[in-house]
Amino acid sequence: DIQMTQSPSTLSASVGDRVTITCRASQSISSWLAWYQQKPGKAPNLLIYKASRLESGVPSRFSGSGSGTEFTLTISSLQPDDFATYYCQQYNNYPLTFGGGTKVEIK
Amino acid sequence: EVQLVESGGGLVQPGGSLRLSCAASGFTFSTYGMNWVRQAPGKGLEWVSYISSSSNTIYYADSVKGRFSISRDSAKNSVFLQMNSLRDEDTAMYYCARDGIVLMVLDYWGQGSLVTVSS
Numbered sequence: 001d002i003q004m005t006q007s008p009s010t011l012s013a014s015v016g017d018r019v020t021i022t023c024r025a026s027q028s029i030s031s032w033l034a035w036y037q038q039k040p041g042k043a044p045n046l047l048i049y050k051a052s053r054l055e056s057g058v059p060s061r062f063s064g065s066g067s068g069t070e071f072t073l074t075i076s077s078l079q080p081d082d083f084a085t086y087y088c089q090q091y092n093n094y095p096l097t098f099g100g101g102t103k104v105e106i107k
Numbered sequence: 108e109v110q111l112v113e114s115g116g117g118l119v120q121p122g123g124s125l126r127l128s129c130a131a132s133g134f135t136f137s138t139y140g141m142n143w144v145r146q147a148p149g150k151g152l153e154w155v156s157y158i159s160s161s162s163n164t165i166y167y168a169d170s171v172k173g174r175f176s177i178s179r180d181s182a183k184n185s186v187f188l189q190m191n192s193l194r195d196e197d198t199a200m201y202y203c204a205r206d207g208i209v210l211m212v213l214d215y216w217g218q219g220s221l222v223t224v225s226s
Contacts, residue, residue: 001169034212036152043202043216044152049209087152091211094166096142096154 006099012107023088032092109133116220127188129203136184140206145199
């Protein structure tokens, strides 16, 4: 199985900050990576797929990059609605696997 | 509008069984694969199972293989998860999620159904 490792596990930031979350795969997954946002008590919401493609309706302050084994999710200017937990997911093969999550907290 | 609504969760004793349902609407159900993903309390996401649009292809996580069974009924626009031999560690919120136009990317999720395994 492909292991996905996210860092940091928790991130404290202020509104307007630029935020970067890293996701590493245990083997190359090309660009087969998605990012999800989850708010407390809610289901996850797809943000980005194929490492850098923004899902329809997702604000342009979100961006993704990377390929192979190292990927990043960047929020260019953190907004109040962005305080949540973020997960990466590889879809190179089954079983689908997720990173452990990064909680973005208010500083 | 795409909607996925799970039901069937509840409290069950270890060793017991439960059947989750997920009713889909707002899209052509018969043309999409479907998944179940779970989340233990305070923990991260764990993919559980996948079924293709035609039911020809099915996958399970090793943690549930041999105990859980996924199925679908296109006449009812529903996907099911039969869970047998339940263990404490199966306690989680169970989400059904649509396999998107980009295969293996989960583009729509239900609100979840809570399964608690406890004596």
